[in-house]
Amino acid sequence: MTTTGVMPTQSTVDQIFGTVIEGQTWRNLLYLFLSFPLGLVYFVLTITLLSVGVGTIVIVAGIPILILTFAPAPKRRPTSLIDRMMSYLGDAHLWKGLVYLLLHFAFGVASFALVMGLIPASLGLLTAPLTYQLLPMTVGMERITTFDQAVLCCSAGAILGLLSLHLLNLWAALWKRVGTALLT
Numbered sequence: 001m002t003t004t005g006v007m008p009t010q011s012t013v014d015q016i017f018g019t020v021i022e023g024q025t026w027r028n029l030l031y032l033f034l035s036f037p038l039g040l041v042y043f044v045l046t047i048t049l050l051s052v053g054v055g056t057i058v059i060v061a062g063i064p065i066l067i068l069t070f071a072p073a074p075k076r077r078p079t080s081l082i083d084r085m086m087s088y089l090g091d092a093h094l095w096k097g098l099v100y101l102l103l104h105f106a107f108g109v110a111s112f113a114l115v116m117g118l119i120p121a122s123l124g125l126l127t128a129p130l131t132y133q134l135l136p137m138t139v140g141m142e143r144i145t146t147f148d149q150a151v152l153c154c155s156a157g158a159i160l161g162l163l164s165l166h167l168l169n170l171w172a173a174l175w176k177r178v179g180t181a182l183l184t
Helices: 012-020 023-055 062-069 081-089 092-126 147-183
Strands: none
Touching: 012 147, 023 062, 023 092, 023 147, 062 081, 092 147
């Protein structure tokens, strides 16, 4: 008897709930959480180096700063400083990399807002049966005062948490595609 190399397809249940136990989901969540500080560093360094380099180009000190800013090595290395600068300016890969660094800041802000909005909201609703008597909890315009209401909040938290993980995985996949397009 021979076996075929066909992989079994995931069931619908695995597709819906499997995201909770996948390691990639949690790596994506960590990356999205860290994207804000990382994007902020990229943005500040890029803008600062470009501004200082262009601003001091008149006194020639800006040329080495701009060369440092445009760190990727060109295919050919001209000997003259001006020729080297012009080869950097004509490199499309360099400009795509700079666009990526600047976009990373906006992506990081959006990622941080998504992670810090969805995950705590999900966890807050999930833990409602344990905390509704200790911490005042209001959902919408109604305060949670009974265990039945808290269980309903817990159910909503489980659904929101599951949807949040799927949404955040999609967001990370989208940024991966943008990064791949800009950095290759």
